[in-house]
Amino acid sequence: MAVQDLMGRALAALSDLDGPLPIEVIHRLAGTDGDVQAPLTIAEASELLDVSPHTLRYYERAGLVDVGRDASGYRLYSAEAVRRLVFLTRMRLSGMAMRDLQHYVALVEAGDETVPERLDMLLEHRDTIRRQIRELTLSLAATEYKIATYGGHTGDDACDDN
Template sequence: MAVQDLMGKALAALAELDGPMSVEVIHRLADTGGDVDEPRTIAEVADLLDISPHTLRYYERAGLVHVDRDSSGHRLYSAEAVRRLVFLTRMRLSGMAIRDLQHYVQLVDAGDTTVPERHDMLLEHRDTIRRQLRELTLSLAATEYKIATYGGHTGDVAI
């Protein structure tokens, strides 16, 4: 299941919510839908996340994910590595810098004593995402206005 499929699944689930998003909903959205207990090859993970093998190797070199090797030296991604990569790709998609992700991963690897700092980092990133959403909403309104001025119909597009 590629990232576009995962994103479609996530957006559909969000549209069905009546109330606030719960932790259980988030966990279901992070489910990749397959047997992730078995180690996956770089090609399988690249296909799953719709990113290039080059990007996966870069994340490994940058210290963002630990990847085991088989007896031939080929990369094998554990379920834990795939879950981390799902998180990393979501954070990159939302604009989090690699250096911030490196710091976050170092904190995670340092253990539970770093939870308050990780929490603060995510609160700050959430504020950044919310600002980006407001800016994109304004850009969408300006685009729809221009479409209407040219006689077009903007339609009822749900976000």
């Protein structure tokens, strides 16, 4: 099951919500919700997360995730490593810089006394994501306008044509 499937299920649960996210949805977004039978090989983790093995090795070299090895030296991704990688890939997709991720992971590893700084980082990043969403919404509206100008179909049903 690829990360898009995991995220798709979590996001589907969001469609009927008007208020804060329920804890179950947050757990799905933050982790794998028990769907992963760890440990995973690098090929399995790569497929699940929809990133290249090169990216997984890069995250490991950058100190973002600890990966175990089997007796032959092959990487084995624990459920904890996969949960962290889901978070990391979501943060990278949303534009968080590698240096910020490295700082965040260092704070996590430093312990609970760093929670206020981690919270500040995530609040700031949330504001950035919200700004990006507003900007993308405006870009989508401009694109939809032009499509309609040329006689094309707009809205969600237009996505099914691809």
